[in-house]
Amino acid sequence: MSDQGKTISGTAPIAMIVAPGSGHGKSMVTAALARLHKNEGRTVRVFKHGPDYLDPMVLERASGNPVYQVHGWMTGDDEIRWRLAEAAQEADLVLVEGSMGLFDGDPSSADLAVSCGIPALPVIGANAMGQTFGAIALGLARYRDDLAVHEVIANRVGSSYHAQLVKESLPEDISLLGAIPRSESFDIPDRHLGIVQANEITNLDQQLDAAAEVLKEAGLDQLPSEVTIEASLPTAPPRLLEGHxxxxxxxxxxxxxxxxxxxxxxxxxxxxxxxxxxxxxxxxxxxxxxxxxxxxxxxxxxxxxxxxxxxxxxxxxxxxxxxxxxxxxxxxxxxxxxxxxxxxxxxxxxxxxxxxxxxxxxxxxxxxxxxxxxxxxxxxxxxxxxxxxxxxxxxxxxxxxxxxxxxxxxxxxxxxxxxxxxxxxxxxxxxxxxxx
The missing domain is CATH 3.40.50.880 (Class I glutamine amidotransferase (GATase) domain)
Incomplete structure (x- = not known):
């Protein structure tokens, strides 16, 4: 926290993983993507939108790096851009996991994506639906004119035929980045406040590696498009706790x-x-x-x-x-x-x-x-x-x-x-x- 007022710029492949709502599997998809690219030898930085302690524990284990919160009201937009710009300077891949549904909350995950110029990458649970998948993707992409949605991920598909159905249901300007089959490797136990803490899951690393392999087989090992983020470094805080x-x-x-x-x-x-x-x-x-x-x-x-x-x-x-x-x-x-x-x-x-x-x-x-x-x-x-x-x-x-x-x-x-x-x-x- 130094060099007050200095402007920095970072460019890296950046994706914001979002969903129509909770329960579509975006947290484990984000974690599996982080582990997939980490296992490929890349430096991966992950951020979590909104107040959350539990998802970041798993994301930190998956990526091997600390996971910071980013939220337009709680942390402020200036801090968001600073953290993402710094990460983009050092990382081969930056992922931001959204919270709840794409447009839920004030500010929402969509607000962060627009503010930083990051395309939203929705994860849509395709279980129990066919062509309706395309309608959901279309709605997410058209709801706001200032939000970019170019690709989507289908989660929990039941077969290759099911994957083809959801792919064909998409409008021409939205492509299917990948279709993830149902897999136990994406199942994380939970309790009353959310998922179980990462250090309580005995086989978490093996589970993350297995989930990463599922994504690789589904063709989700490609890097997203590069995004450039500029930011001003924050004011250094006063040394009010010196030696305390x-x-x-x-x-x-x-x-x-x-x-x-x-x-x-x-x-x-x-x-x-x-x-x-x-x-x-x-x-x-x-x-x-x-x-x-x-x-x-x-x-x-x-x-x-x-x-x-x-x-x-x-x-x-x-x-x-x-x-x-x-x-x-x-x-x-x-x-x-x-x-x-x-x-x-x-x-x-x-x-x-x-x-x-x-x-x-x-x-x-x-x-x-x-x-x-x-x-x-x-x-x-x-x-x-x-x-x-x-x-x-x-x-x-x-x-x-x-x-x-x-x-x-x-x-x-x-x-x-x-x-x-x-x-x-x-x-x-x-x-x-x-x-x-």
Missing amino acids: RIAIAKDAAFAFIYPGNVDLLEAMGAELSFFSPLADSELPATDALWLPGGYPELHGEQLAANTAMKAAIRAHHQAGKPIYAECGGLMACTETLVDPADGREHSLYGLMPGRVSMAPKRIALGIQALNTEKGELRGHTFHHSQLETDVEPDSRTTKKNGSEGERVFRVGSLTASYFHGYFPTAPELVADLFKG
Whole structure:
């Protein structure tokens, strides 16, 4: 984050993988494409549109490189162009995975494609349809005059005859890039927040290699067209955390960490270390803690049984040292977590009064912002758990439509919320959160 105002330009084959909606298989197609070209010896960079922690874990494993979020509202268009331009300077292939349907959300995946001049490459699940495939492709291509759609991918075709049907159904100016047959190698297990975390899938690398071979046999090993992206380098953040030590929880229970957030802390001068609340018995030497989101509800018994770590976190809090807890981190900071599997109650860190249990359906989803005098921290929320507490919130986030969002609690040196922040949007506020 230097050379403020300098313009950079990058040119590389770039494709934005999109779909008519969720469930068409674009995530695994993107991952398989990344692994296919990585296995061919190419440097592959992948980006994910919109708030998401789980898909990027698989995409990172597939490509062998960090996966950053790009979203016109949460990260900003300037950052999108900067990240893509930098990637295009070094990579042989750049892929951007869209979110939900091509035109869903504000901003949508289509907005990003148009803003950066990238053609959209729809993945359309062809199962349970024939010639209707062409109508869907036509609709995606014609819905916006400023969006380029030249090719489509048919996913989950049942036979060569089925593939021929969908190919013949396309209008003359849209070609079928490839038809992917149904294959178990594209099936990833999921749970209430999305797909299972990459490090929990024991055979993921073999599965990605197998999916890559399926794409190669389907003729999807060709590179997309080159795109040139120009951008200005961002302003270097102030060194407000110079020499400040921050310990970050990272394991199977706490893993929802945007790489852009880590980069920002380091750029502000913070000295970072990582620890496991599940396995470690003590904290690293640190001035502040960050307990990010994740799946503490799946590890309540083990978290509760690690009495040494509980004592260390409580001592950190009692010493008045800052703790920033997001979503799963908030859940762990309460007194009681109800196990969703058997209903047992586990005693957790007890930094704030409260009881957390899982709801039968999603409680909250969407982009939000925390507005303060030190800046607007943009981010999002997505959780299936519900918190019962008598603690009055210190503030609340605001949804993009202006309505009230998540509660933000301050209990001593603890700041906790279901809200996930994207740190680069408000460096001064983030510095305050970790300095207390």
